Amino acid sequence: SPSKTSLLRAAEEAGARGANGLSMLLHQGALSFSIWFDREAPIEAMRRAL
Numbered sequence: 001s002p003s004k005t006s007l008l009r010a011a012e013e014a015g016a017r018g019a020n021g022l023s024m025l026l027h028q029g030a031l032s033f034s035i036w037f038d039r040e041a042p043i044e045a046m047r048r049a050l
Helices: 006-013 022-037 043-049
Strands: none
16 A cells, blocks of 8 residues: 555645554564564564565
């Protein structure tokens, strides 16, 4: 899906801030990684992969 949807563009045009959900995806993945592998997630590598 596009990182800037029509809803996000409309919000921006109306002066509102929007978020595309990638930050939430990143942090949910990092938490899952930590639970599964019992170590800190490589969050910067994960961020670059997104």
